[in-house]
Amino acid sequence: MAITITALTTSEGIPYNGYTPTISIWQVSDGSLIVNAGSMTQISTTCIYKYDFTTFVYGVNYVYIISGDPLVADNENHQWGEVLQEVPDRIVGTVQTDAGNSATQFKTSQSETAVDFWKDALCLFLSGTLVGQVKKVTAYNGSTKVVTFTSGFTGTPTAADVYTLINF
Numbered sequence: 001m002a003i004t005i006t007a008l009t010t011s012e013g014i015p016y017n018g019y020t021p022t023i024s025i026w027q028v029s030d031g032s033l034i035v036n037a038g039s040m041t042q043i044s045t046t047c048i049y050k051y052d053f054t055t056f057v058y059g060v061n062y063v064y065i066i067s068g069d070p071l072v073a074d075n076e077n078h079q080w081g082e083v084l085q086e087v088p089d090r091i092v093g094t095v096q097t098d099a100g101n102s103a104t105q106f107k108t109s110q111s112e113t114a115v116d117f118w119k120d121a122l123c124l125f126l127s128g129t130l131v132g133q134v135k136k137v138t139a140y141n142g143s144t145k146v147v148t149f150t151s152g153f154t155g156t157p158t159a160a161d162v163y164t165l166i167n168f
């Protein structure tokens with residue numbers, strides 16, 4: 001999953017080209033620095049710059065600061081903001097370590113104990129090698145927290161891969 005962060009640059013209120021801005025991004029929940037002074041790219045001949053945030057995960061809150069060029073006035077040299085794309089009406093979880101994980105089943109971080117609570121939900125991977133793949137849950141074991149799929153994914157998910165369950 002990726003998201004593009006854009007910035008408009010000016011010098012004394014006038015659009016400014018030839019800028020060399022960098023961006024730093026932190027994950028709010030634990031304060032970890034995800035991107036340290038990543039280079040931004042100028043879009044065409046405009047004074048707009050972009051950064052493709054490729055490690056972005058839906059439902060995770062990030063903050064960023066864009067640091068600019070020493071030729072630009074201090075009051076215009078930094079921009080900051082927040083990136084949060086909620087995953088509406090969905091439950092986000094992570095794959096748990098389990099010897100039984102495979103392309104057709106994996107242990108979840110879900111807390112529901114009812115048998116088949118997640119049966120017929122859709123499971124969409126938001127990170128890892130299976131990102132973007134969707135399968136229908138055919139069974140859920142409330143004791144072991146394992147979801148099962150008749151039609152498997154293209155591989156076995158890795159522990160800590162992020163998924164979302166969409167229940168209709």
